[in-house]
Amino acid sequence: MIRLERVSKIYESGGKKVEAVKDVSLHIKKGDIFGIIGFSGAGKSTLLRLVNLLERPTKGNIIVDNYDLNSISSKDLRQLRRKIGMIFQTFNLFNSRTVYGNIAYPLKLEKKSKEEIHQRVTELLQFVGLEDKADKFPEQLSGGQKQRVGIARALATSPDILLCDEATSALDPETTNEILNLLKKVNEEFNITILLITHEMNVIRKICNRVAVMENGRIIEEGEVFNIFSNPQEKTTKNFISSVVNEKLSSSLLEKLRKDHERKLYRIVFSGDTASQPILSTLTAKHNIHFNIIYGSINELQNQLFGNLIVEFIGADSQIEEVLKELTEIVEVREVTNGES
Amino acid sequence: MKVDWTTFWPRILQATGETITMVIFTLIFASILGIIMGLLLFATRKGNILENRFIFSFLNLLINIIRPIPFIIFLVAISPLTRFVVGTTIGTTAAIFPMTIAAAFAIARVVENNLVSIDPGIIEAAKAMGASPIQIIFGVLIPEALGPLILGITFITVGLIDFSAMAGTVGGGGLGDLAMTYGYQRFDTSVMIVTVVILIILVQIAQFIGNMLSRFFLRR
Ligand SMILES: Nc1ncnc2c1ncn2[C@@H]1O[C@H](COP(=O)(O)OP(=O)(O)O)[C@@H](O)[C@H]1O
Ligand SMILES: [Mg+2]
Numbered sequence: 001m002i003r004l005e006r007v008s009k010i011y012e013s014g015g016k017k018v019e020a021v022k023d024v025s026l027h028i029k030k031g032d033i034f035g036i037i038g039f040s041g042a043g044k045s046t047l048l049r050l051v052n053l054l055e056r057p058t059k060g061n062i063i064v065d066n067y068d069l070n071s072i073s074s075k076d077l078r079q080l081r082r083k084i085g086m087i088f089q090t091f092n093l094f095n096s097r098t099v100y101g102n103i104a105y106p107l108k109l110e111k112k113s114k115e116e117i118h119q120r121v122t123e124l125l126q127f128v129g130l131e132d133k134a135d136k137f138p139e140q141l142s143g144g145q146k147q148r149v150g151i152a153r154a155l156a157t158s159p160d161i162l163l164c165d166e167a168t169s170a171l172d173p174e175t176t177n178e179i180l181n182l183l184k185k186v187n188e189e190f191n192i193t194i195l196l197i198t199h200e201m202n203v204i205r206k207i208c209n210r211v212a213v214m215e216n217g218r219i220i221e222e223g224e225v226f227n228i229f230s231n232p233q234e235k236t237t238k239n240f241i242s243s244v245v246n247e248k249l250s251s252s253l254l255e256k257l258r259k260d261h262e263r264k265l266y267r268i269v270f271s272g273d274t275a276s277q278p279i280l281s282t283l284t285a286k287h288n289i290h291f292n293i294i295y296g297s298i299n300e301l302q303n304q305l306f307g308n309l310i311v312e313f314i315g316a317d318s319q320i321e322e323v324l325k326e327l328t329e330i331v332e333v334r335e336v337t338n339g340e341s
Numbered sequence: 342m343k344v345d346w347t348t349f350w351p352r353i354l355q356a357t358g359e360t361i362t363m364v365i366f367t368l369i370f371a372s373i374l375g376i377i378m379g380l381l382l383f384a385t386r387k388g389n390i391l392e393n394r395f396i397f398s399f400l401n402l403l404i405n406i407i408r409p410i411p412f413i414i415f416l417v418a419i420s421p422l423t424r425f426v427v428g429t430t431i432g433t434t435a436a437i438f439p440m441t442i443a444a445a446f447a448i449a450r451v452v453e454n455n456l457v458s459i460d461p462g463i464i465e466a467a468k469a470m471g472a473s474p475i476q477i478i479f480g481v482l483i484p485e486a487l488g489p490l491i492l493g494i495t496f497i498t499v500g501l502i503d504f505s506a507m508a509g510t511v512g513g514g515g516l517g518d519l520a521m522t523y524g525y526q527r528f529d530t531s532v533m534i535v536t537v538v539i540l541i542i543l544v545q546i547a548q549f550i551g552n553m554l555s556r557f558f559l560r561r
Contacts, residue, residue, distance in 0.1 A: 052469055081471035092466040096484040096558070105480070106470045157470075 001161065001193045002028040002051055007060030009046050020046040022217035023060075028210075030160075033187050033194040035204040035225070037240055038214035044197035047214070048163050051195065052084045053077055065160060082110065085154030085192075089166035091146040093138040099125070099149050100134040106156040124152040128182065144175035151182060155190070162186060164196035168203060180206045201240040205229070205301055213237045229301050230271035244299070254336070257294055263312040265294065265336040266324070274331050275305035283323050289315025310336060349532070353519065357539055359433045360515035363505040364547075366437045368498055371444035378404075378445065379452020380478055390464070390474040400449070407446045413507050415443055436513030440504050444497055451493035455486040488559030495551025499544050506540070516540055 009021040020043040028034045038044050049055040050062055053069050062069040067080050093102050103124055107117045125131045128148040138146055147167060154162055164183065168176040184207045187194050198204065204211045204225060212222040213236055221234045232238045257265065268280070275298065284291045295310040313320045327333050382400050384391040410418070416439045420430045423438045459482065467481045483490075506517025520536040523529050 054465060054469060078471040078473060081469055084469070086466065086469040088462055088466065090460070090462055092460065092462040094463060094466075094481065094485065096487065105467075108480070109470060109472055109476060153470075163469075 001030045001032070001065065002026070002195060003061075003063040004047075004050070005061040005063075007047075007050060007057045007062060009043075009050060009055060010058045011046075019217055021050065021057075024217075024219050025060075026212060026219065026222070028193060028195055030193055031187070031191055032210055033184070033196070033208045035208035035211045036195070036197045036214050036219075037199065037201060037204055037211060038197075039199060039236075042214045043217040044199075044214055045165055048165055048195065048197050051161075051163060052081055052086060082106065082157045083159050084161045084163060085157070085159040086163040087147065087150040087154050087165070087167045089169045091138070091143075091150045091170075093146055093149055093153070095138055098135050098137055099130060099141070102138070102149055103152045103156055106153060110157060120156060121152075124155060127155070128152045142175075143171050144178055147171065147175075147179050148182065151179075151186065155186065155192075158190070160193060162192050162194045164194060166198055167196065169198065169200070176200075176203070177206070183207055201244040204240075205244050205299070213240065226272070226301050226304055226306075229306055230269070253295075257310070261292075261294060261312050263314070265310055265312055267334045267336050268307075268309045268311060268327065269332040269334075270305070270307035270309070271331075272304050272306075275307040279327070279330055280309075280311070283326055284313070284315075287315070287319040287323050289313055289319045289323060353516075353535060353539070356514065356516045356519040356536075357543075359513075360502065360505050360509075360517070360540075360543065363433055363436050363440060363508065363513065363515055364498065364501045364543075367440040367444055367501055367504075368494075370437070370441040371448055371497075371501075372494060374441065374445035375448025376452050378449035379456065380482065382449060382453045383456040383482070384474065384478065390468070390477055404446045404449055407443070408450065412439075412443055412504050413510075415439060416508060416511060431512040433514045436505065436508035436515075440501060440508055443504065444501055447497050447500070448494060451497065452486075452490060455490045455493060456482055458489070459485045488555045491551055491555040491558060495548060495555070498547045498551065502540060502543055502547065 004024055004026045007021060007024045008019065011018045011020055022043075024047060026034075036044050036047060046055055050057050050069075051064060053062075053072070057069070065080060065083060067076060069077075072080065094105065097105065100121055103121045104117050107120055112120070121134075122131075125134055128151055130145060130148050130152070133141065133145060133149075138149065141149065150167075162183075167183070168179050171179060180203060183194060183196075186192050187207075194207075196203070196208070208225050210223065211225045211228050212219045213228075213234060214220070215234075215236050221228065221232070221237045228237060229241055232241050270279075280291055291311045291313050293309055293311050296308065298305055298307040300306070313323065324333060378400055381391075381396060382404075383389060385393040385397040385400075387394070387397075407415070419439045419442065423430050423435055427435045427438050429435050463485060464477060464481060467477050472480065505513065505515050506520070509515040509517030509519075510521050512518075516536045516539060520533055523532040
């Protein structure tokens, strides 16, 4: 659906060069909800805007819907853009048009008849749940409602692809969840491929099936969301993950835990099937020792569970050794040291 | 020396008509020219939809040269061109030409300033939908800027009433002419007061209409 091959983008302004995207290759398949996460300035927006050629690549090839963007004519490009919807952090609605007018605009560009426009807009208003707001102007809407209009407008021409530039970053957590659910529905009901960028791992966790982590213009890690969450390689990735799975304990909490528990502490990371099996209790029972959960969190990821426990074991040292050995074969186990919190 | 009011009222009426004619025609021509220039100026700016350094620099320079010239001097300086285009430099029609040129450049700047203040994200959204430059200009830029644009043009209209008085003094007719010949040169204060009152009323009406229109488009 979308393929980037060794794409670079260099901005030149006032004699200074900024390489915003460096040698990025990506393949986004039809039906994916593909997330790109990175800190501010990582080059995410630039990368996203390359896909509908709001920015031209300095190097590399971009293929979208079988069009090679390096050789596309401006007429074909306008045609292609009608098949790529886009929503924005700041919504970018037309302030001079009503909600109805905003959603109708892309259809007017396609020279659709009044009746066709009316039917499609009504359908979309219903889909995003804003039937009663048709005649309101953007300034009369809340942030969440504005983004719903943005989504309806982006869907008007029945696109194959939806690009989302930090679509929920200006919204509160509750509204963010509503909009994410709506995007999920867009993906499932219309089979629209979604490419989104964000700096919030929560967004990735909630709706993406694939994720790429971007840093300084490069993709440093990429894969299935579940795999990345359960086995992150890069430090930046780990930081993002810990922001949602509470993996990191604050040093004050760790200190307090240590004071109350003199034994060694172990972190056990469950993922997928292992999270739903009574592994700990089975093993400790088998070796006749006890365990005590000091801290834990379980998250749902792509319909799979992802757990994270800090435990201490109570019993004979030799038995504990045995349990640890067997555990290591099934799940990830690390001793919690002072350096690692 | 006193004027005979029974014969003078028709003259006032005629002069008011001349002023209104000058202002309205100037407004129409200058708006068309000014909006085109303003749009071009904005669209050809670096990074915008029709980026073109040559057109932008040329227009920008032209505006910067003409704008600072005081109107009364511009009026005289441009008179050879006025004679060439209109055939004469005297009368209401002849006054409309220099007024149009001067006002068009002012309107061009007003248009450009209002377009610059549109959130670039909105233009980008239209671009991402596959809108062509022309569709963006007429479907996005103009509607988005219309409210403040009308206020800006209203401001210029008020200035035009002022211009028309100046144009009057060099043979354009209208209230300015009347005030000068009777009020100033013949020291008749009553004529002066009457013309001033009429000018004030005209300005009020122009401002009122402008406010109303812009409020309609701004919906505030
Ligand atoms: N139009 C531009 N001109 C020059 N530099 C730019 C432009 N757009 C973005 N940049 C630079 O490119 C880098 C990446 O920006 P961006 O893609 O917006 O990152 P992100 O969306 O991840 O915050 C930044 O250093 C930014 O300053
Ligand atoms: Mg960004």
